[in-house]
Amino acid sequence: MILPWKKSEPPPAFVADPAKAARYAEKAREAMRKGEWTYSLTMFAMSVKFDPNNLVVHGEMYDAAIAHHNAGGKAAASSDVKMIDGGGLVDRFAVSQYQWFCNCTPRCTTPPWPTTTPVGSRRPAATSR
Numbered sequence: 618m619i620l621p622w623k624k625s626e627p628p629p630a631f632v633a634d635p636a637k638a639a640r641y642a643e644k645a646r647e648a649m650r651k652g653e654w655t656y657s658l659t660m661f662a663m664s665v666k667f668d669p670n671n672l673v674v675h676g677e678m679y680d681a682a683i684a685h686h687n688a689g690g691k692a693a694a695s696s697d698v699k700m701i702d703g704g705g706l707v708d709r710f711a712v713s714q715y716q717w718f719c720n721c722t723p724r725c726t727t728p729p730w731p732t733t734t735p736v737g738s739r740r741p742a743a744t745s746r
Contacts, residue, residue, distance in 0.1 A: 631705060631706070631707050633667065633668045633669070633670065634667045634668065635667075635668045635671070637667045637668075638663075638664045638665075638666075638667035638668030638671060638674070639664075639668075641660050641661070641663040641664035641667065642660070642661065642664040642671075642674050642677070644660045645657045645658075645659075645660035645661040645664060645674075645677070645678075645681070646677070648660060649677075649680075649681055649684070652684075652688070654681055654682075654684050654685035654688055654690050655685065655690060655691070655694075655697070655719070657681045657685075658678060658681050658682060658685060658715060658718055658719055659697050659700065659701065659715065661674060661677060661678035661681060661715075662678070662701045662711045662712070662714060662715035663700075663701060663711070665678070665707075665710070665711045665714060666701060666703070666707060666708055666711040669707050669710060669711070675714075678714070678718060679718065681718070682718035682719070682721045683721065685718070685719065685721065686721040690719065691719075692716075692719055692720050693715060693716045693719035693720065697715070698712055698715065698716065701715055
């Protein structure tokens with residue numbers, strides 16, 4: 618502790634709220650059905666904020682990010698980031714994931730390796746002497 622006369626309390630422990638996260642995820646799925654990709658990503662990020670352990674939501678958020686990119690979506694707006702942001706580590710994680718997915722590029726949509734080459738064909742054939 619740098620200043621011993623100032624006592625700081627530890628931050629409150631994170632408690633997941635799956636019910637609230639499910640409501641945000643359902644709003645995000647509805648937005649995906651309508652083609653509202655930015656709003657969908659925002660709602661998925663809010664869902665992650667309340668239940669970061671739900672891997673299904675992370676996958677759906679990735680799918681929305683790819684669709685957002687393919688539709689010519691813009692980078693993350695500061696107003697959307699402010700809505701998601703909070704003081705905790707999970708809040709910062711949700712914001713980071715939202716910004717990363719909003720700024721998705723073609724590199725995110727295709728693997729960096731050639732997909733037509735079989736895995737074993739990268740090595741040269743063994744030759745005998």
